[in-house]
Amino acid sequence: MAKTALFLAACALLCDFGCAKPSAFQAPVSKFHDATTSVLTSTKTYYTALNKSERDHYIDQQLAARKDIRLSEIDETQLLTSEDIAARLKALDVLSQYSELLYQLANSTAPSTIQSKATALQKSVTGVSDEINKLGGPQDAQFKSATSAVFPIVGQVLQAFIDSKIEDALKNAIKTGTKPVNDLIGAIETDMIVAYERKRNFLSEQRSAAVQQYERDLQSKVEQGKLQGDAQLISTTEDDWEVFQTASPTVGLEAMKQADDALEKFVKTQKPSITDFSSFISAMEAFASAAQRVSTAVHQLEKTN
């Protein structure tokens, strides 16, 4: 995202000190890009699963209490409306495409392709902004505020790309892009903390329910096959619980912010030393590692649920 632009500008700064665009820089840019994509994908998975968790919880509760299940009540369980979720997923898409574009800029010698993509993305930004402005739910305020700050800046950077003012675009991204992008990540993080806590609540309840079922069947002296099934459910639930502890998307988002900070610090360093460059690479690798860990856990949970 904007931070990738910061990095590219860092490359440009280094070039000012007499070096050509070093191919060595492509590796950390690539890591940053891949990790960003991975974190955004994990975040999307959480957004998509958010309402499902609430629905399933309601159905389980009604079943346990032997109460009616009503569609109207299912609708009331949803934390975010379908419009809320759709708008957030589209905002994530914009960030992802923006990252992709900047990545291509670092790795491509075909600016005309980038220009046409920038034009298409600029249209998307306008459309998504309009959609987000229409949201009026209680959970939307922070998200709306964050996107209204970052999207105009993304738009300006894209316009500069379109006008072939690449350097201006990068400088603009450095000067104005850091805080708004981090604020948008922060707004997404808030949603993710709530989503993670609700999921933790439901999984924890399932752990207890699985053990209680086994206990009831044991007391009722059910056949061995049924008891084995109960024991298998306990085992599976415990596996899920264990994986879940490492599946917090906020870990990836926090790592993303730290990688952003490292990029900004690197850019602000007038004459980067080998040590500065090593620290910068380490930060990108730490981000990639956190993103990979979260992605693996989220993917594993997705398969089991």
Add this chain to the structure above:
Amino acid sequence: MTQLDVIKMIGDVLTNIDVVTGSLQSNDPNLQKLMDLRVVLDDRQTQLSRQVFNDNTQTFQAASQQLATVNTNIQGSITAINNIASVIGNVSTFLDSVTTFMTSIGAFL
């Protein structure tokens, strides 16, 4: 404290309750009592998750601090399975404190 901190704190107590309910005999009369308390506490977390409060106000900070104090006081004893009466008492105290906190910040308006 922030609103998210309170949501997490309630989540910690819920997971502790589940450890206890998952350790009781199915015919233990305390099991249903704890599960009933859990339903209400879960409902409180749901309500907090659906609304956004300004956690920078003095009212929010004072109320959340009181809740944090209660939470600290019951730490450790909330999973004491060998003293289930104490567990139920502590969960009830925490639930009352959450209700007071939410009343203070206007969550039930």
